[in-house]
Amino acid sequence: ETGVTQTPRHLVMGMTNKKSLKCEQHLGHNAMYWYKQSAKKPLELMFVYNFKEQTENNSVPSRFSPECPNSSHLFLHLHTLQPEDSALYLCASSQDRGSRDEQFFGPGTRLTVL
Amino acid sequence: LAKTTQPISMDSYEGQEVNITCSHNNIATNDYITWYQQFPSQGPRFIIQGYKTKVTNEVASLFIPADRKSSTLSLPRVSLSDTAVYYCLVGEAGNNRKLIWGLGTSLAVNP
Numbered sequence: 001e002t003g004v005t006q007t008p009r010h011l012v013m014g015m016t017n018k019k020s021l022k023c024e025q026h027l028g029h030n031a032m033y034w035y036k037q038s039a040k041k042p043l044e045l046m047f048v049y050n051f052k053e054q055t056e057n058n059s060v061p062s063r064f065s066p067e068c069p070n071s072s073h074l075f076l077h078l079h080t081l082q083p084e085d086s087a088l089y090l091c092a093s094s095q096d097r098g099s100r101d102e103q104f105f106g107p108g109t110r111l112t113v114l
Numbered sequence: 115l116a117k118t119t120q121p122i123s124m125d126s127y128e129g130q131e132v133n134i135t136c137s138h139n140n141i142a143t144n145d146y147i148t149w150y151q152q153f154p155s156q157g158p159r160f161i162i163q164g165y166k167t168k169v170t171n172e173v174a175s176l177f178i179p180a181d182r183k184s185s186t187l188s189l190p191r192v193s194l195s196d197t198a199v200y201y202c203l204v205g206e207a208g209n210n211r212k213l214i215w216g217l218g219t220s221l222a223v224n225p
Binding site (some may be wrong): 005014040041042043045046088090091092098100102105106107108110 | 146148150155156157158159160163180201205213216217218
């Protein structure tokens with residue numbers, strides 16, 4: 001596998017469910033990101049990890065809980081979500097955390113909350 | 115925060131040159147300008163990046179005026195497969211850098 005992979009590609013869950021999204025990068029990068037993409041809204045940066053340490057949490061509700069066990073893997077744990085959380089969740093990685101560093105995106109997880 | 119403004123949509127025809135302009139009036143001295151392309155149901159893909167003047171690669175050109183308050187992505191001789199959303203991204207300098215994404219420009223290339 002090369003690049004950035006995400007699983008599952010599609011997820012439907014109820015508001016009381018607990019689920020996790022997984023992201024894996026095979027690029028040897030140090031920084032990983034979670035984004036939320038809703039229709040007619042800009043990409044929203046949710047969390048940033050650099051060398052496994054969380055460096056940014058952009059006022060994301062606590063029902064979203066990230067985990068970065070190592071530089072290659074990133075998880076997003078979901079709990080008691082709301083219908084408005086339905087969106088495309090994108091994972092990305094970059095060599096480091098700088099504005100010059102090209103981000104490589106995964107294909108995303110299409111999440112539907114019922 | 116350095117915000118960006120782009121046209122919401124553009125239409126073009128195969129073989130034409132397409133220019134998409136992004137405004138970033140509050141760009142900081144250390145910021146770079148990056149453009150990404152996104153197809154439906156896929157993550158964005160890097161196209162080109164620049165700081166000032168002109169940058170060209172095998173896919174596109176990026177024109178940045180001296181004041182750097184705007185930038186123009188130029189796609190030469192577009193094809194149907196260039197139909198996508200194009201995002202202008204401006205990096206923000208400082209200890210807590212925030213990458214600011216625009217709303218994107220939806221480009222439709224017609225036969």
